[in-house]
Amino acid sequence: SPGSRTPWCPGRGVPGKRCGTILLLAEELSNCRDIVTMQLCANKLDKKDFFGKSDPFLVFYRSNEDGTFTICHKTEVVKNTLNPVWQPFTIPVRALCNGDYDRTVKIDVYDWDRDGSHDFIGEFATSYRELSRAQSQFTVYEVLNPRKKCKKKKYVNSGTVTLLSFSVESEFTFVDYIRGGTQLNFTVAIDFTASNGLPSQPTSLHYASPYQLSAYALALKAVGEIIQDYDSDKLFPAYGFGAKVPPDGKISHQFPLNNNVENPSCAGIEGVLESYLQSLRTVQLYGPTNFAPVINQVAGIAAQVTDGSQYHVLLIITDGVISDMLQTKEAIVTASSLPMSIIIVGVGPAEFEAMEELDGDEVRLSSRGRYAERDIVQFVPFRDYVDDSGNQVLSMARLAKDVLAEIPEQLLSYMKTRDIKPRRADPE
Incomplete structure (x- = not known):
């Protein structure tokens, strides 16, 4: 519970030998969502190195409720200077002061040493409220x-640190946008190529026995039943690719x-499943396996x-044998600037190197020297979620969780790069 502490816990490592203790302290974090970006420099710091000057870096500490301090940020090391300028950095306000604007923030200045025995140059204290005044004026701190x-007796200081800039912006969450009315539109694309095997054969990835759904249907249900809760109209465009289609084949x-x-x-999702099963009975599995057409189709709507x-959000379920890799990469790079994942x-058992490349993690x-603006692709192999214990419900829950894990961050990255803030939710 917040503010509580556990007993000293003995560390274990070598059997029969006490390896030290760990004390756990907990404090409830505030729900403050502001993020601070600041930049600092220093002037005339003490020289600590025998050869050369100093290699300074800063360590920021948040004060805790019990008067102790916890490290919350370290800057990079600037080599061989007594007048360093550190790169701007970003930190959540809750990490800096837990939303308490007057809580002490302590900053230590160190000289970096290769062996880890960094030399202490000096320290100074401030608060979020004091730092925030730098939005209108430089603030200079004496390092003592x-x-x-x-x-x-004649000691003045060990140099000074100047806060060059300080800005604050709100950090919005995925839920903020959904509450504000952002609509998620879910499109499905299913691989109907011949490499999946004839649907009537038990070896086919499309084969559904009277007792179990096919791998395609299982993946569709697992992911779709989660994401449909975010899709307000519950209407899902659903496509197949890589088949000969009636009446002209x-x-x-x-x-x-x-x-x-x-x-x-x-x-x-039940409607998608029904249409999928109907298509299996009417189309002829063929090829090649082209992703680009359906990606471009959804990208055109997203634009x-x-x-x-x-x-x-486009869900592609495939056996992984892709034929139009160059065109698919081009389509994804283009789509990366659109509100789309x-x-x-x-x-199936295929190697998925091409899918891993598309994932971009x-x-x-x-594509053609042009980089994706954002990482918008999430790939997962279905076989990793086939539970040996036979607990299909748990397996599919894990699949859905991992498949959808990157969607909130991808949506947020789009909104942030476009400076789009969530609309206020209508009062109930």
């Missing part, structure tokens, strides 16, 4: 070393599952409303 002050990479070109929307009132669920996706 208590030991030097006691020993030297032409290959299509964005055919409506409900066979209605004018209105491809299905009522709820029509970019004021933050609409956000689109793409979820890819890979089913490790390396930002690029």
Whole structure:
């Protein structure tokens, strides 16, 4: 509970040997959502290194309710100078002072040493309220070393630190935008290529026995039943790709599952499932596996409303054998500037290197020298969620959680880059 403390907990590591203790302290964080960006520099700091000058860095401490201090930020080290200018940094107000504007914020100045025995240069204290005055004027702090002050009568200070800039902005959450009326629009695209196997065969990824849904249907239900709670009209455009479609048997990479070109929307996830199963009975699985057409289809719709009132999520379920990688990368890079996210669920045993590349978590996706503005793709392999214990409900809950984990951050990144703030929710 807030403010409570646990007993000293003995550390364990080497059997039979006491390895120290850990004391846990807890304090309830305020719900203050402001974020501070500030920049500091220093002047005439004490020289600590025998060769060269000093390598200064700052350590910020938040004061706790019991009078102790907790580190909340460290700046980078600026090498070989007594007059460093540190890079601007951003920190939540709740981390700096827990929303208490008059609570002490202590800052220590250190000289960095390679062996970790950093030399203490001095310290100064301030508060959020005092720091915030720098919005209209520079604030200069004297860096004091208590030991030097006691020993030297003529001691003045160990240098000064100047707050160059200080700005505050509110941090909005995913829920703020949903409450403010942002509509999530969920579109489904399902892989109907021949590499999935004939739907009538038990080895097919589309095969549904009387006792269990196919991998495609399971993934669709797991993700869709979560996201449909955020989709106000519960109408989901649903497409298939990579099949020959009746009546003329032409290959299509964005055919409506409900066979209605004018209105491809299905009522709820159950409606999508029903149309999916119906399509399996009427189309011929074929190929190639092209993602770009359906991505461009949704991107075209997303481009029509970019004021933050609409956000689109495209769920692609595939066996991962992609044929139009270059065009898909181009489509994703273009879509990255739009209010849109793409979820890819890979089913089956294939290697998914191409999907991992599209995900862009490790390396930002690029096409023809142009980089994606935002990371908008989340990929998960379905096989990672097949629970050996047979607890399908738990497995699908984990799948839904991980698949949807990046959507709030992706939505927020779009809103932030466009400086779109959530509308005020209408009073109930």
